[in-house]
Amino acid sequence: MSDKQAVQSVWTRPRKKKEQPALSAGQIVAEAIALLDADGIEQLSMRKLGARLNAGATSLYRHVANKDELIELVVDEVYGELEVPAGGGREGWREAATATAASLRAMMLRHPWVGAVLGQVGLKSLGPNLSRMSTRFMGVFQDAGFPAAEADQVMNTLTAYVLGMATSEAAWLSLIARSGMTEREWISDVLPGALEASREHPAINEALLANSSDPSAIRDETFAYGLARVLDGFQVRLDQL
Amino acid sequence: MSDKQAVQSVWTRPRKKKEQPALSAGQIVAEAIALLDADGIEQLSMRKLGARLNAGATSLYRHVANKDELIELVVDEVYGELEVPAGGGREGWREAATATAASLRAMMLRHPWVGAVLGQVGLKSLGPNLSRMSTRFMGVFQDAGFPAAEADQVMNTLTAYVLGMATSEAAWLSLIARSGMTEREWISDVLPGALEASREHPAINEALLANSSDPSAIRDETFAYGLARVLDGFQVRLDQL
DNA sequence: CCTTAGGTGCGCACACTGTGCGCGTCATGG
DNA sequence: CCATGACGCGCACAGTGTGCGCACCTAAGG
Numbered sequence: 220m221s222d223k224q225a226v227q228s229v230w231t232r233p234r235k236k237k238e239q240p241a242l243s244a245g246q247i248v249a250e251a252i253a254l255l256d257a258d259g260i261e262q263l264s265m266r267k268l269g270a271r272l273n274a275g276a277t278s279l280y281r282h283v284a285n286k287d288e289l290i291e292l293v294v295d296e297v298y299g300e301l302e303v304p305a306g307g308g309r310e311g312w313r314e315a316a317t318a319t320a321a322s323l324r325a326m327m328l329r330h331p332w333v334g335a336v337l338g339q340v341g342l343k344s345l346g347p348n349l350s351r352m353s354t355r356f357m358g359v360f361q362d363a364g365f366p367a368a369e370a371d372q373v374m375n376t377l378t379a380y381v382l383g384m385a386t387s388e389a390a391w392l393s394l395i396a397r398s399g400m401t402e403r404e405w406i407s408d409v410l411p412g413a414l415e416a417s418r419e420h421p422a423i424n425e426a427l428l429a430n431s432s433d434p435s436a437i438r439d440e441t442f443a444y445g446l447a448r449v450l451d452g453f454q455v456r457l458d459q460l
Numbered sequence: 461m462s463d464k465q466a467v468q469s470v471w472t473r474p475r476k477k478k479e480q481p482a483l484s485a486g487q488i489v490a491e492a493i494a495l496l497d498a499d500g501i502e503q504l505s506m507r508k509l510g511a512r513l514n515a516g517a518t519s520l521y522r523h524v525a526n527k528d529e530l531i532e533l534v535v536d537e538v539y540g541e542l543e544v545p546a547g548g549g550r551e552g553w554r555e556a557a558t559a560t561a562a563s564l565r566a567m568m569l570r571h572p573w574v575g576a577v578l579g580q581v582g583l584k585s586l587g588p589n590l591s592r593m594s595t596r597f598m599g600v601f602q603d604a605g606f607p608a609a610e611a612d613q614v615m616n617t618l619t620a621y622v623l624g625m626a627t628s629e630a631a632w633l634s635l636i637a638r639s640g641m642t643e644r645e646w647i648s649d650v651l652p653g654a655l656e657a658s659r660e661h662p663a664i665n666e667a668l669l670a671n672s673s674d675p676s677a678i679r680d681e682t683f684a685y686g687l688a689r690v691l692d693g694f695q696v697r698l699d700q701l
Numbered sequence: 702c703c704t705t706a707g708g709t710g711c712g713c714a715c716a717c718t719g720t721g722c723g724c725g726t727c728a729t730g731g
Numbered sequence: 732c733c734a735t736g737a738c739g740c741g742c743a744c745a746g747t748g749t750g751c752g753c754a755c756c757t758a759a760g761g
Contacts, residue, residue: 505717505718505719506718506719506720507717507718507719517718517719517720518719518720518721518722521719521720521721526719526720527719527720
């Protein structure tokens with residue numbers, strides 16, 4: 220096989236030092252996130268992940284019980300990227316909520332696989348990062364004037380909106396990414412066919428044309444629009460209390 | 461092997477008639493939905509599906525190109541279960557939107573795997589049932605007084621809320637189902653530990669206790685609460701137009 | 702110093718997945 | 732009656748998660 224290595228044989232062997240800190244749960248989780256960001260959820264396999272760490276597949280099982288457990292760790296890790304400002308009182312709650320929503324959406328667009336994973340694993344994990352963020356986020360609405368039980372519902376409502384919106388955006392973006400085009404190219408490729416298909420629905424046609432110019436800006440605006448409506452609804456309720 | 465059949469040997473053979481209508485795309489999709497409802501998304505394999513239809517795994521590929529295509533068909537099929545009332549004008553839009561939201565949520569709780577699948581496949585499919593429902597649903601908001609482009613955003617907002625909420629509920633419910641308990645048993649099992657873990661966060665503690673009595677009713681109420689807030693937000697915007 | 706013990710990486714193996722290929726059987730139309 | 736096309740299926744291949752046991756390497760105890 221390896222002719223060059225044959226001369227030094229077994230005696231003068233490489234004496235491999237502990238150059239790498241070897242393997243650790245943290246390393247594995249970090250590399251899994253890198254792989255997920257690059258290739259998506261269905262491309263994550265223990266063997267590929269092991270290869271990235273210069274390790275065999277089964278070595279990972281010394282530090283991680285399951286692939287499922289690995290995914291729980293990975294999900295909680297990205298929850299740690301969220302930035303939730305401290306509650307802004309009765310005047311500042313809207314900015315705080317807007318910032319949190321933006322942070323959550325940005326995280327899910329940075330890691331488009333999170334939406335797919337959440338559908339499967341739900342919030343079963345309840346890791347430390349997620350629960351810390353939930354506590355802070357709930358505090359925002361308690362500071363705004365909602366009683367504790369209701370603040371929980373308000374937080375769930377807003378989270379559901381952001382999650383639903385960002386999941387759909389992320390799925391769309393990764394579909395495009397797999398085709399190797401940019402978002403704009405994809406749209407200008409597909410638009411004629413879509414217009415043809417929805418010829419009988421002028422309202423849909425109009426919406427399609429409006430969205431064809433700068434897709435990313437339009438997505439930002441649609442997200443902000445819905446967010447504003449939801450927060451308006453919260454304000455209505457606050458005025459009743 | 462079969463002693464009874466041996467006597468008639470090969471000559472007087474059964475002459476099997478076309479007793480079953482064999483295989484068809486519709487049959488396959490229907491049986492796939494049954495299997496998904498029973499065992500969840502990660503238990504769906506072409507071999508198991510084939511076995512349910514008294515067929516080999518690869519026979520399915522005569523009627524369905526991919527597993528992915530099968531899933532697209534399956535998703536559009538369940539979208540066909542939605543009931544979207546015709547637009548109710550400027551007064552009836554709220555009831556129409558509420559009914560549609562309830563129908564979508566009920567569908568996703570009947571088929572808890574839909575949430576997981578939507579995260580992966582997004583709305584790529586755009587099958588006939590989905591596009592029909594979207595058109596009708598958008599009509600509700602146009603009738604309510606929103607201009608066409610904005611009606612699209614309003615519909616997306618509401619859909620995102622329902623999707624996010626129902627996905628999280630469905631993931632929770634299938635987690636429970638896998639444990640073989642009822643929702644109430646699970647909660648009374650887990651509650652002491654959860655209270656212990658969140659001892660330092662009295663607000664979370666309070667929320668936990670409030671939700672421990674009748675879980676399914678509480679979920680209904682939380683969903684209705686968030687829905688009311690979102691619709692309130694729409695109303696605020698309508699009053700500005 | 703040598704010996705023992707425990708933690709770590711890895712090759713192998715098993716059961717299972719999606720799916721392409723080519724064969725045999727059947728219903729149908731000329 | 733024969734040819735044609737559609738259909739079901741067994742086989743095979745590459746790839747998956749993961750349990751098992753071996754080989755090492757580092758640290759403690761005599």
